[in-house]
Amino acid sequence: QVQLVESGGGLVQAGGSLRLSCAASGRTFSNYHMGWLRRAPGKEREFVAAINWSGDNTYYVDSVKGRFTISRHNANNTVNLQMDSLKPEDTAVYYCAALSSGNPRKPYEYDYWGQGTQVTVSS
Secondary structure (H helix, E strand, O other), rough: OOOEEEOOOOOEOOOOEEEEEEEEEEHHHHHOEEEEEEEEEOOOOOEEEEOOOOOOOEOOOHHHHOOOOEEEEOOOOOOEEOOOOOOHOOOOOEEEEOOOOOOOOOOHHHHOOOOOEEEEEEE
């Protein structure tokens, strides 16, 4: 089992920034690829960003490229999502998730999920 706890969500104006953090406990954190996914009101859960176990490779959905940055710190079992130039369409519940193997762009591939943190971007 891997337990994931997100923090850092909130309300921000369009153009602003937020930094999401996810703290992991349980099994060896560095064994997992880590991802951030989101669910907007009335929509399916979608992939946002992912980082491989070593931090050497990152992946982003096109809509956030150049605005969001994912990073991880295996020494303290955390993964972060820096979100800049936020837009109202980024409003969603953001989830941290752990993936042992598979396609990080596919939400159903993830093995463990956090409870989520709300991000609201006002126009």
